[in-house]
Amino acid sequence: MPWVLLFLPLIVVAVNQLILKKSGLAPCLSTASSIATFIIALLLLKTTGLHSFPWATIGDFHIDIGIQLDQLSTGMMIVVTGIGMLVHIFSLAYMKDDDAKARYFTGLSLFMFSMTGIVLASNFIMTFIFWELVGVSSYLLIGHWYQKDSAADAAKKAFLCNRVGDFGFMIGILLLWGITGTLTFDQMVVPETISSGVLSAAILCIFCGAVGKSAQLPLHVWLPDAMEGPTPVSALIHAATMVAAGVYMMFRVQLSLGTDIFQGLAASTVIAWVGGITSLAAALMATQQDDIKKILAYSTLSQLGYMIMAVGLVAGEAGMFHLFTHAWFKALLFLGSGAIIYACHHEQNIWKMGGLLRKMPTTGITFGIGTAALIAVPRVTSGFWSKEEILAAAWSSNKPLFGIAIFVAFLTTFYMTRAYVVTFLGKPRSKDAEHAKDVGPLMSFPLMALAVMAIFSGYGFMSQNLNVYRPSVEETGGHTIILAASVISLLLGLAAGFIVYQGKQKEPISIPLFKNRFYLDEIYSKYIVGYLQDALAAIIHFFDELFINRLVVDGLGRASVSLGDWFRRLQSGSLQRYAVAFVIGILLIIYITVF
Amino acid sequence: MASLNNYLLASGLLFAIGLAGVVIRRNIIIVFMCLELMLSAANLSLVAFSRFHPVNGLPDYSGQMLVFFVITVAAAEVAVGLAIIVALYRARQTIHTDELDTLKG
Numbered sequence: 001m002p003w004v005l006l007f008l009p010l011i012v013v014a015v016n017q018l019i020l021k022k023s024g025l026a027p028c029l030s031t032a033s034s035i036a037t038f039i040i041a042l043l044l045l046k047t048t049g050l051h052s053f054p055w056a057t058i059g060d061f062h063i064d065i066g067i068q069l070d071q072l073s074t075g076m077m078i079v080v081t082g083i084g085m086l087v088h089i090f091s092l093a094y095m096k097d098d099d100a101k102a103r104y105f106t107g108l109s110l111f112m113f114s115m116t117g118i119v120l121a122s123n124f125i126m127t128f129i130f131w132e133l134v135g136v137s138s139y140l141l142i143g144h145w146y147q148k149d150s151a152a153d154a155a156k157k158a159f160l161c162n163r164v165g166d167f168g169f170m171i172g173i174l175l176l177w178g179i180t181g182t183l184t185f186d187q188m189v190v191p192e193t194i195s196s197g198v199l200s201a202a203i204l205c206i207f208c209g210a211v212g213k214s215a216q217l218p219l220h221v222w223l224p225d226a227m228e229g230p231t232p233v234s235a236l237i238h239a240a241t242m243v244a245a246g247v248y249m250m251f252r253v254q255l256s257l258g259t260d261i262f263q264g265l266a267a268s269t270v271i272a273w274v275g276g277i278t279s280l281a282a283a284l285m286a287t288q289q290d291d292i293k294k295i296l297a298y299s300t301l302s303q304l305g306y307m308i309m310a311v312g313l314v315a316g317e318a319g320m321f322h323l324f325t326h327a328w329f330k331a332l333l334f335l336g337s338g339a340i341i342y343a344c345h346h347e348q349n350i351w352k353m354g355g356l357l358r359k360m361p362t363t364g365i366t367f368g369i370g371t372a373a374l375i376a377v378p379r380v381t382s383g384f385w386s387k388e389e390i391l392a393a394a395w396s397s398n399k400p401l402f403g404i405a406i407f408v409a410f411l412t413t414f415y416m417t418r419a420y421v422v423t424f425l426g427k428p429r430s431k432d433a434e435h436a437k438d439v440g441p442l443m444s445f446p447l448m449a450l451a452v453m454a455i456f457s458g459y460g461f462m463s464q465n466l467n468v469y470r471p472s473v474e475e476t477g478g479h480t481i482i483l484a485a486s487v488i489s490l491l492l493g494l495a496a497g498f499i500v501y502q503g504k505q506k507e508p509i510s511i512p513l514f515k516n517r518f519y520l521d522e523i524y525s526k527y528i529v530g531y532l533q534d535a536l537a538a539i540i541h542f543f544d545e546l547f548i549n550r551l552v553v554d555g556l557g558r559a560s561v562s563l564g565d566w567f568r569r570l571q572s573g574s575l576q577r578y579a580v581a582f583v584i585g586i587l588l589i590i591y592i593t594v595f
Numbered sequence: 596m597a598s599l600n601n602y603l604l605a606s607g608l609l610f611a612i613g614l615a616g617v618v619i620r621r622n623i624i625i626v627f628m629c630l631e632l633m634l635s636a637a638n639l640s641l642v643a644f645s646r647f648h649p650v651n652g653l654p655d656y657s658g659q660m661l662v663f664f665v666i667t668v669a670a671a672e673v674a675v676g677l678a679i680i681v682a683l684y685r686a687r688q689t690i691h692t693d694e695l696d697t698l699k700g
Binding site for chain 1: 614619692695696698699
């Protein structure tokens with residue numbers, strides 16, 4: 001059963017690519033497989049076990065392909081396959097008129113396979129393999145409309161940024177292997193003798209992988225650009241599942257090594273601060289974006305920052321819980337934006353929308369529910385429960401981070417209110433928005449299903465039945481303070497958003513620093529690409545020119561030419577010289593044989 | 596009566612003269628003749644060895660048999676060689692070896 005769950009999408013990829021490419025059946029097959037995997041994932045809930053077979057054996061060392069079923073992986077599989085299924089269904093309608101439907105759905109199935117692999121992996125090698133595979137499928141799907149330069153560039157950027165992180169990840173895996181002597185998660189034990197510095201270094205290297213995949217500072221730049229891909233892809237890969245893989249992996253490592261070790265480790269502090277700063281910076285950037293998908297992308301960055309922060313605060317349960325709830329409502333928001341974009345004929349600028357609530361009530365209401373969950377309306381929505389846990393963790397162990405988190409909560413409310421007010425309220429600001437119609441049932445069903453999850457996934461019965469990690473409810477100190485702070489930030493954000501943006505026709509405030517993402521992309525392209533990379537390229541070019549080109553390639557060529565010249569002189573064409581050479585040769589042979 | 600050494604000396608001299616002719620002379624017919632001279636030198640030493648290596652009181656005839664074969668083959672070789680030279684002359688209007696250097700690299 002677990003093997004079917006893992007390999008069914010791969011079989012679908014093969015069948016789609018090899019047989020069904022030309023016919024129109026590929027989308028149906030992929031969707032059917034996504035539904036099947038969801039059912040299997042439901043059946044596997046609350047089972048535990050380890051299935052594996054050896055894949056490569058070198059002496060005593062062997063690498064297994066293994067499936068680890070436990071609370072963490074089965075809970076995560078619900079998110080992956082559930083959202084995957086809804087995104088497949090949504091895509092059937094969204095990509096209806098696309099010429100390359102088969103390629104798109106094959107890519108989606110490939111992604112489902114890779115993501116399942118990461119979640120179920122029982123050892124680090126397998127995680128790494130599937131880690132790269134999600135990178136590949138993300139590359140393929142971001143670049144789905146590769147005819148557009150921006151899409152092709154974004155795909156390349158995403159892949160390269162991930163590679164930078166993965167390099168550190170690989171070193172981290174090897175370091176951890178050196179420390180614990182095993183790559184299998186459930187056999188990892190940290191020996192007493194290891195100094196905390198070495199352990200910190202290993203964990204930070206592994207964290208590099210999460211920084212790349214979960215788009216934390218300073219490698220966050222690829223995620224907003226990745227919005228060039230089709231919107232359902234953004235919902236599935238760049239909001240709900242793949243980008244959360246970093247958080248999942250870090251929590252998996254924490255569970256394997258034992259959470260006690262992480263308490264007070266330098267690496268944990270670094271991780272928490274990276275998450276906190278990312279969430280703050282991304283929220284600031286989100287306040288000034290005009291593209292609806294970009295707003296959601298920065299919001300995703302910011303929420304991922306929360307989760308990473310929770311992992312760094314050794315409150316991984318809170319992080320995983322937020323991952324779980326966030327996946328549903330962020331997928332809802334993305335699919336909602338997809339519906340808007342579809343209805344407005346691929347218009348993404350929120351200032352050219354407006355008044356859409358009346359035109360598209362289903363989308364408007366479900367998007368509203370998603371927004372409410374993201375800004376964590378107390379008691380009602382799922383986002384509240386999970387965010388509260390993270391805030392509580394921050395309160396109990398790191399007060400400055402708590403301050404940042406509360407400020408980010410305010411900013412989140414502010415920019416989401418802005419997006420909602422500008423997009424759905426007021427008057428239409430363009431022809432496309434005026435003629436927008438609500439979407440068909442294939443699109444509205446996923447929206448409604450996700451809206452239900454956006455509300456209920458935070459409730460106790462839901463998280464219990466779906467076996468999600470959730471911090472045990474315990475009264476930590478300052479509970480009222482946390483609640484008060486988050487409610488106040490929510491109200492302030494709502495008020496600010498409504499006051500500033502209600503009824504406005506264009507952006508009333510302009511902060512270029514935020515709009516231009518702190519100029520980080522420019523700084524990267526100028527300094528990192530401009531100086532570091534070009535300098536490195538110049539050095540490599542020099543060596544290439546001198547050693548490879550001059551000495552090896554040209555050198556060998558010239559050596560053989562001059563050797564040939566030398567030999568050519570032997571071919572005098574004169575009969576007598578040959579005769580002399582012949583005689584000398586015979587004399588030599590005689591001399592050698594006789595004496 | 597001449598000893599084996601005398602015969603071998605004469606044979607060696609003949610061989611050296613032939614070799615010198617092959618190496619020095621430019622006329623290909625002379626070269627060819629000198630080649631024949633070298634063959635004869637070899638024959639002479641074979642006959643001499645045969646004569647001075649008695650088996651059961653008789654000379655060792657296998658050496659002389661070899662000489663007969665060499666003479667026969669040499670006759671055929673001369674026929675072929677002269678034919679080649681004639682053909683060469685027809686093609687190139689020369690039989691001087693230093694002008695026949697098409698193989699020069």
